[in-house]
Amino acid sequence: MRPAITVRGLTKRFPDFTIGAQDVSFDIAPGTCAALVGPPGSGKSTIVAALLGLLPLTTGSVTLSGGRGSSAVGAVLAPRGLHPRRTVRDHLRVYAAAGGHPDRRVAAVLDITGLTERAGIVPDELTPGEEARAALATALLGDPPLLILDDPTAGMQLTEISWLQGFLRRHTRRGGTVLFTTQSLVTALPVADHLVVLGATATVAYQGSPARLRRRNPDRLVVASSSSIAIATALAARGFTDAVIRPDDQLAVAGATEGDIVEAARAAEVRLAAIVADRIHPDRVLASLTHAAASRPAGPGMPPSTALPYGVSR
Incomplete structure (x- = not known):
């Protein structure tokens, strides 16, 4: 079966010679929940931006396979990008109209993400976890089979993380595919079928199943x-x-x-x-794989021109 995501030799160097990602290759099979795990500065957001076409590659290639529905990919990016004066409902209505999605999808995604009662609230009154769920709701407007989520648990409480993990499991059981980034194996292991661990040098330190990683540690x-x-x-x-x-x-x-x-x-x-x-705590395993990324200079991140609204369907 054709992979839902194919990455071959992905390398991204920025003008100041900072390496955002270096010779990264992996495949994500359809129906899989995959986690891209690594410390800050290891290239996770760079890879996500490259997958979505928001950053040109220095070398390498990426391929996203389409699927059912009107929108093949739903993405959650950082920063959140919610309009400061627009309620959650109005934010979703704007993006639904821009994407050609029916108005009924606004009510549907509010229900899916548990934000129906908070739909009339502006971002300043949302908790960080609610902002993350509003971004996910935006990504779900097109009912995409492929979800690419950059640090979706940021700001979430434990109950919200548990809810998100349950949602991702249901999405893959329906045949969908997920790639999400995280700094912690603790967050990844309860839901991920496949792990891609990035080291401090922005290269792949481990790739495979959580079970195989556990057997090794x-x-x-x-x-x-x-x-x-x-x-x-x-x-x-x-x-x-x-x-x-x-x-x-x-x-x-x-x-x-x-x-x-x-x-x-x-x-x-x-x-x-x-x-x-x-x-063996999972993040102790992660530390042994990534060799303490604190010594590596942080990359500049996405250029301002690519800081698009958080939660995009295409």
Whole structure:
């Protein structure tokens, strides 16, 4: 099946020689919810802008496959871009008319995003989470099969993030496709089928399923004992070969239970001092992949001419 999104060798350099993205390649299959994850300055917004044709590429190519409905792509961009003196309803009416969408879609997207009771409010009176939902409502006016969302959870409370994750799952179950950006694996993992992790050098540090990333970075049990080498040998004889002796001489074991470790220690005649769980936080994994992006200069972002209203259907 033809990918919904194809990116090949995408590189974007700005006039001051800042690299916004470097040799980025990935495919997103139809019906997939994909997350583009990375620290600030890793090129996420640059890639989104390039996908939507808002930034010319230095090298490489991007392809978006169309689909059902009158608008193939719905996009949420930053900044929000809501008119300061226009209510949410009037904002949506303007964009519905501009996109040739029927007036009934305004009421529909307000209902979908839970903004019906706030439709008469101007942006200054909205919470950041409500602004994000208003932008998503704009993107949904054309009922697009492909959604490209740049940091859609920014400003959202936990309940709103949970709502958005549920919405994205429903969208993909209906056959739609989603690519969204985020700075945190914690936000991505509950909903993403596919991950593209960008490192501090604006290159792809990981690409694949969340399950494969988890297998590469498992939770471990940390064992303090009289002989880490002896326990590791006894565990390996039982098939538990993923064990690492840490600098403090404790053994970090993946795949084995506490009972397995106790049995191996008894067989090896090793005295156990402690067995402590070491749960791997997703953003600890992200940090190991991205190598602390703080040392990398931030890119200039989108030029002013491309700072179009947040939430666009085309």
